[in-house]
Amino acid sequence: MEFRIWNRSSSVFPKKVHRSELRLFLGKLYFQWKRYLRWLYERSTFATHRIHSDCLEKEYPISIFTHHSPIYRKLKDVPMYLQENKKVNLSIAISKLNGIILSPGEVFSFWYLVGKPTKKKGYLPGMQLKNGSFVERTGGGLCQMANLIYWMTLHTPLTVKERWRHSFDIFPDSNRTLPFGSGATLSYNYIDLQIQNTTKQPFVLHLWIDKDELYGEWKTQLEIPYSYFVYESYHAFCAEPWGGYTRRNTIRRKVVSKETNGMIEDQLVTENIAWMMYEPLLESKETKVSTSG
Numbered sequence: 001m002e003f004r005i006w007n008r009s010s011s012v013f014p015k016k017v018h019r020s021e022l023r024l025f026l027g028k029l030y031f032q033w034k035r036y037l038r039w040l041y042e043r044s045t046f047a048t049h050r051i052h053s054d055c056l057e058k059e060y061p062i063s064i065f066t067h068h069s070p071i072y073r074k075l076k077d078v079p080m081y082l083q084e085n086k087k088v089n090l091s092i093a094i095s096k097l098n099g100i101i102l103s104p105g106e107v108f109s110f111w112y113l114v115g116k117p118t119k120k121k122g123y124l125p126g127m128q129l130k131n132g133s134f135v136e137r138t139g140g141g142l143c144q145m146a147n148l149i150y151w152m153t154l155h156t157p158l159t160v161k162e163r164w165r166h167s168f169d170i171f172p173d174s175n176r177t178l179p180f181g182s183g184a185t186l187s188y189n190y191i192d193l194q195i196q197n198t199t200k201q202p203f204v205l206h207l208w209i210d211k212d213e214l215y216g217e218w219k220t221q222l223e224i225p226y227s228y229f230v231y232e233s234y235h236a237f238c239a240e241p242w243g244g245y246t247r248r249n250t251i252r253r254k255v256v257s258k259e260t261n262g263m264i265e266d267q268l269v270t271e272n273i274a275w276m277m278y279e280p281l282l283e284s285k286e287t288k289v290s291t292s293g
Helices: 021-045 055-059 079-095 110-114 143-153
Strands: 002-007 062-068 100-102 108-111 125-130 135-136 160-161 194-196 201-208 212-220 226-239 245-257 263-276 287-290
Touching: 002 160, 021 108, 062 143, 079 110, 079 125, 079 143, 079 201, 100 160, 108 110, 110 143, 143 201
Parallel strands: 002 226
Antiparallel strands: 002 287, 062 212, 100 201, 108 194, 125 135, 160 194, 201 212, 226 245, 245 263
16 A cells, blocks of 8 residues: 655645634533433433443353554653553543443443543543644543544444544654554544444443553354455545645445455445644655555
8 A cells, every 4th residue: 555745736625723712612512512412312322231241251252353552652742651541541441331232223422431531530631632732631542442442343333323533643653553544533522432233233342451452342142244354545645735734545444245255345434634743754746655554
């Protein structure tokens, strides 16, 4: 896979708009209360039942997809204690999410299950991305959990009902193993990750930490007839006419029959656009660069 750096004479990506702190605060308050009302109205559809870990392997023996990611990463200008705190925050979130049963027709909502991350609940200051930079926020680092769950879900027949992408690309790739833009961002409670079970069998979310790695898997009771291959079909750095660069890519998913090994469908998963907060390496107006994804 290759991607290009190239100049654009026009762009569908809007120019960055700077809003006042008051406007941002009032907007956040509005969307938070709008989400509370939706939770109240749709509460019967959300998954809330959990299975004890001792019964998990016996009742849900089939692992559909498993993934893990390192908790600690070398990030420029990010204090290591924020990543130590992230491990604590992830452990608390796991206590709310591990073993959740997603029955047919139900919806998994990250924030509905985890609740607001507060100091009273034991959450510590962690790194949170905000407006192209990072800040310390109580409960910071939970996006790694959302990234993991979203990536795993793309390899199952479950349906992603709500997922938000990052608007900024803050850090250059460091040992990237997954395609750019294959994660999900969070902000309590209006920027959520929601997954719906549109199949006829229940699934269970299994999460744990082993040493310095965050692990997860979707488990079920019966084998599914398909396998899923998620890949990046397009990737580019684009010079915008008003200055700066955006990073763009397209992620697709192949659905393959386990019985015949034939492809059933090649689906569009998402198209990502993010403002780059660092300059790509430019050797000319159009340069080919190999990706690590």
